[in-house]
Amino acid sequence: MAGNSxxxxxxxxxxxxxxxxxxSGGQGRQALEGRGPTPKAEDRVSHPAARRKAAAERRxxxxxxxxxxxxxxxxxxxEAEVVCGRNAVVExxxxxxxxxxxxxxxxxxxxxxxxxxxxxASARGLALMEVTKPELDRLTGGAVHQGLAxxxxxxxxxxPEDLLEAAEEAGRAPLIVALDGVTDPRNLGAVLRSAAxxxxxxxxxxxxxxxxxxxxxxxxxxxxxxxxPVARATNLVRALTSLKEAGCFVVGLDGEGPTPIGELELATxxxxxxxxxxxxxxxxxVRETCDVVAAIPIASSVESLNAAVAxxxxxxEVARLRREG
Numbered sequence: 001m002a003g004n005s006x007x008x009x010x011x012x013x014x015x016x017x018x019x020x021x022x023x024s025g026g027q028g029r030q031a032l033e034g035r036g037p038t039p040k041a042e043d044r045v046s047h048p049a050a051r052r053k054a055a056a057e058r059r060x061x062x063x064x065x066x067x068x069x070x071x072x073x074x075x076x077x078x079e080a081e082v083v084c085g086r087n088a089v090v091e092x093x094x095x096x097x098x099x100x101x102x103x104x105x106x107x108x109x110x111x112x113x114x115x116x117x118x119x120x121a122s123a124r125g126l127a128l129m130e131v132t133k134p135e136l137d138r139l140t141g142g143a144v145h146q147g148l149a150x151x152x153x154x155x156x157x158x159x160p161e162d163l164l165e166a167a168e169e170a171g172r173a174p175l176i177v178a179l180d181g182v183t184d185p186r187n188l189g190a191v192l193r194s195a196a197x198x199x200x201x202x203x204x205x206x207x208x209x210x211x212x213x214x215x216x217x218x219x220x221x222x223x224x225x226x227x228x229p230v231a232r233a234t235n236l237v238r239a240l241t242s243l244k245e246a247g248c249f250v251v252g253l254d255g256e257g258p259t260p261i262g263e264l265e266l267a268t269x270x271x272x273x274x275x276x277x278x279x280x281x282x283x284x285x286v287r288e289t290c291d292v293v294a295a296i297p298i299a300s301s302v303e304s305l306n307a308a309v310a311x312x313x314x315x316x317e318v319a320r321l322r323r324e325g
Contacts, residue, residue: 081152083215084145086113093120097218101127105136105147155213160231160239163202174270178204180286181277182307185211189220190308196224198315206236237285248272249291252282257295261314267321275311
């Protein structure tokens with residue numbers, strides 16, 4: 001009967017641990033509250049999207065510093081590069097290419113190359129990401145990766161004027177190499193290696209229609225890219241003109257130049273050696289900017305020298321003349 005408080009079970013016994021429930025909502029309060037909205041995929045630790053987000057944050061942390069002009073020091077090619085393939089990855093790590101992340105396919109068949117890569121990556125503290133084959137296919141653009149790939153951050157270029165600072169601090173005449181229209185990164189890597197061998201203070205590149213410091217250049221340079229500063233100029237002619245105003249002489253390399261490079265009287269002065277592409281050579285405006293056009297004597301049966309070879313010979317001759325002078 002309604003309102004009959006004397007019936008059994010109508011009133012809790014004294015000392016009961018349970019308190020009175022108020023309203024129907026109180027009976028399932030915890031169930032009604034739930035666990036909140038489902039987290040985004042990139043916020044779940046074990047989700048592939050979270051791993052991609054972490055890798056992107058590491059790339060952002062490794063982004064190039066700004067030069068003193070205020071612009072990013074890598075004015076072009078700010079995207080990271082992926083090197084894939086077992087042999088390519090092994091060679092890149094041996095050449096001390098500044099990799100940031102190592103990608104390894106799940107259930108990879110380990111051989112000597114894979115074990116060497118894993119040891120090197122562990123010793124250098126590289127981030128190790130285990131990914132599926134479809135994910136690795138996407139990262140490498142469908143290239144043959146054999147289950148291995150490394151990510152190389154963009155190179156940190158300096159301002160052209162910064163190339164003079166090291167020579168000024170050491171109290172010696174600056175020696176800079178400029179490349180006009182050299183588009184093969186392997187040639188750039190060979191030039192960097194020669195620049196390091198013969199004491200050049202840096203290499204100057206144009207931003208457009210020219211090779212940059214990629215993984216291919218790193219491998220050919222045998223690690224010299226880490227020791228030789230590289231600058232990029234929006235306009236090569238203007239950059240050469242600024243270096244001339246700072247006291248440098250600009251010497252262009254051309255097979256038909258009137259002065260043999262081995263007899264260059266300006267060798268002991270602040271110097272900028274300019275090499276052109278193997279096919280077109282020096283552009284007209286760059287040639288007009290040069291104070292001297294020098295040649296490397298070669299046999300008449302050979303049409304021209306590779307840009308990297310010509311630069312190496314010219315640097316050797318300048319270094320020899322400076323020692324003798």
